[in-house]
Amino acid sequence: MGNPSFYPEIALGNLDGKGEDEFVLILTTGTGTGVHESEVHVLTREMAEIPVVASRSG
Known part of the structure; x- marks a missing residue:
C-alpha cells in the first residue's frame, strides 16, 4: 500500500x-x-515467528 496512513x-x-x-x-x-483488513505477525528476538490465532468478534 502506498498510502502513509x-x-x-x-x-x-x-x-x-x-x-x-x-x-x-x-x-x-x-x-x-x-x-x-490487517495481518498480525509476532516475532521473537531471534526472528522466529509465533503463530497467531485469528479471532473474529461479531
Missing part, C-alpha cells in the same frame, strides 16, 4: 509472560468502504 505498525511487548519482549507487526492488507 497504512504503513506497517510495530510494537514491542511481553505477550506470552515469559519475560522476553516480542515484536508485533501489523500490516494493512486491504481497505474499502467501512473495511480495514
Whole structure:
C-alpha cells in the first residue's frame, strides 16, 4: 500500500509472560468502504515467528 496512513505498525511487548519482549507487526492488507483488513505477525528476538490465532468478534 502506498498510502502513509497504512504503513506497517510495530510494537514491542511481553505477550506470552515469559519475560522476553516480542515484536508485533501489523500490516494493512486491504481497505474499502467501512473495511480495514490487517495481518498480525509476532516475532521473537531471534526472528522466529509465533503463530497467531485469528479471532473474529461479531
